[in-house]
């Protein structure tokens with residue numbers, strides 16, 4: 001193949017209702033966006049030709065993403081502003097491309113490089129008078145996801161938080177789990193054991209209703225934040241997750257401020 | 258009219274159900290209108306991924322949204338986990354676009370795709386909080402209208418519906434809406450609405466028809482038609498294709514751009530309802546098909562376009578269409594597909610034209626194993642046709658194909674069942690022969706055997722279904738057959754086909770049966786892992802209905818049939834003649850390839866065959 005190819009990296013947000021999509025559904029939605037945008041995409045040769053597209057680490061069903069990425073190979077150079085404008089104009093609801101750049105063809109793929117994931121987990125505010133221990137059964141009164149930024153819940157809740165007892169309990173529970181050192185997950189009959197020292201760089205209760213996790217994915221893939229939380233809090237605290245957002249996805253380690 | 262969105266209460270349920278993407282709406286090209294005077298909910302009585310590809314819903318969705326002051330919203334039945342969650346929270350069935358209670362719309366249109374959807378109609382109405390029986394609905398309830406294939410024998414479903422739209426809905430829908438809106442603005446009693454609806458050609462209002470002493474359903478007023486004829490879209494060829502199809506997030510069953518390239522098929526298979534009810538054949542032109550495909554792909558981003566119809570290879574310009582699409586779509590990794598292949602050399606040649614390197618699988622439908630039985634059902638293909646087509650396909654590079662057959666057809670004998678196995682074996686041998694020796698291990702053939710269901714408006718409408726025990730015995734003949742590795746033989750559940758036959762050929766008395774079966778737990782009957790005969794048997798006992806008698810009954814040729822007051826335009830005399838031809842193993846030719854064979858449709862409905870290329874064959 002003599003033709004020269006260009007590797008366009010597209011950064012986008014996945015939010016609102018689109019957070020309910022699976023990885024496969026997200027991939028398909030992105031591919032269709034590229035087609036509608038009429039970018040000069042390259043295709044594979046041979047048996048069953050398809051667009052040459054590569055995705056970053058999967059974003060779980062129900063999780064929003066602020067810094068998602070995919071790479072698409074182009075047959076012709078398109079300046080990044082035009083590419084971005086075309087993608088924006090053809091993005092499905094809940095998808096927001098915000099940056100395009102060209103990446104060297106020889107750099108390793110997103111799956112291998114973008115292993116640093118930072119999550120913000122918003123909990124249902126503690127039920128009033130329950131001393132900071134919320135009931136998971138209380139799923140009513142949930143706000144619409146649309147429009148509420150990652151910090152909306154904690155700001156409104158911190159005003160009347162009953163001390164920061166819940167925050168302290170969550171923090172203690174997280175630390176205790178990290179002490180154990182491993183997390184065993186059963187999924188579809190298969191067992192995965194995660195080394196938490198490697199997989200979890202940081203775990204912090206920011207306030208009563210917000211937890212920040214910094215994860216590093218390895219050979220096993222990455223841990224689902226909800227799973228880690230469930231494991232940590234299982235018998236101690238009843239909390240219900242309101243919303244999970246991957247606020248950072250990067251090839252560079254996260255540095256605490 | 259309340260238009261509150263339920264989304265804030267629905268979203269928290271999504272974390273606990275399978276495939277939440279079924280419920281989120283907001284797909285590309287979905288249309289929203291916050292405020293509109295008249296709302297239509299279009300319900301497909303199955304899950305999102307089954308119903309979303311339905312073309313009738315897609316066509317009506319576009320037409321209604323284009324009408325002044327009207328909007329259409331889609332409704333699918335949530336899967337059982339979501340139904341349980343909704344019921345637990347006291348939430349009703351909701352529309353996708355506005356996330357509104359279905360009961361708040363003005364008109365609820367329900368597609369009746371097949372008989373096994375019956376219990377889901379009960380489930381949907383109940384979940385929506387709409388009274389199940391049309392007779393119990395009041396001023397605050399939507400007008401409930403049914404359409405689609407089962408409307409050709411509407412009686413088993415008639416308890417649920419205020420009216421049925423018979424035939425092609427493109428023009429009918431706006432006429433129904435106009436009448437309903439007029440009535441809404443005047444505040445007349447509901448009886449007046451029913452009368453006005455019944456005056457629209459192609460609309461059947463069951464409440465205005467009652468049985469006479471012979472059991473024939475007759476109008477209760479002299480100004481109503483004795484027989485309701487289907488509507489036919491005269492200018493189908495020039496009627497625009499769907500401009501901007503909705504692109505699902507969730508993976509639908511046929512997740513691709515569909516272009517309806519022609520309507521109707523007059524090959525005349527005697528068991529086939531669609532072959533009678535979509536007459537006459539009308540083709541879109543190659544120019545308009547190619548333009549619609551290119552434009553549809555551009556605005557959807559799909560990587561596949563399917564040229565749909567009952568028999569796409571029969572289009573008089575099919576070769577030109579495929580060649581032009583190939584040229585225009587070159588280098589874009591878009592595949593062109595046709596749902597099934599005509600069983601001859603030309604069919605395979607056309608499939609070859611679009612398959613490129615990707616030869617996934619071909620589908621052939623000989624339907625019967627022996628020539629005698631193929632003549633009875635008027636399937637005008639021979640064993641040589643099949644074997645040559647298979648040889649040609651496997652020489653060209655295909656390594657797998659599917660064969661479709663039926664058992665329990667009128668006139669079938671044991672040797673005809675055994676002939677299915679013989680024919681499959683011969684086809685497999687022909688495939689083997691055609692493939693280089695080293696690759697013969699890759700040859701796969703799947704043989705699917707369905708149970709014959711007698712359908713209203715066909716030459717076989719008078720024939721009964723075989724008793725369940727006899728069908729099972731004949732399935733046993735297939736089961737006993739010794740087949741080479743590489744042939745995979747499977748058959749449909751005979752128990753489900755009993756219910757299909759009952760609902761296909763019974764009458765008004767079946768309404769209570771459907772409701773009782775649903776109360777006993779029947780729903781999603783078309784899903785083999787959800788289907789159970791028990792709720793239906795119990796319902797039959799409760800209602801005093803003999804299911805076997807209903808399915809097996811042979812109607813005399815001069816009997817009043819439960820659907821005699823509904824016409825697809827084909828003369829009853831033609832159907833009778835075809836039934837007699839079947840008995841004497843005489844075949845009838847396809848009028849779209851030769852001369853008129855006298856079915857009556859063109860005359861009765863002032864329609865005519867339209868072939869884009871002037872002639873076929």
Ligand code: SF4
Nearest residue numbers: 848853854856857859
């Ligand atoms: S009336 Fe004649 S030409 Fe028209 S569909 Fe029937 S058989 Fe064909």
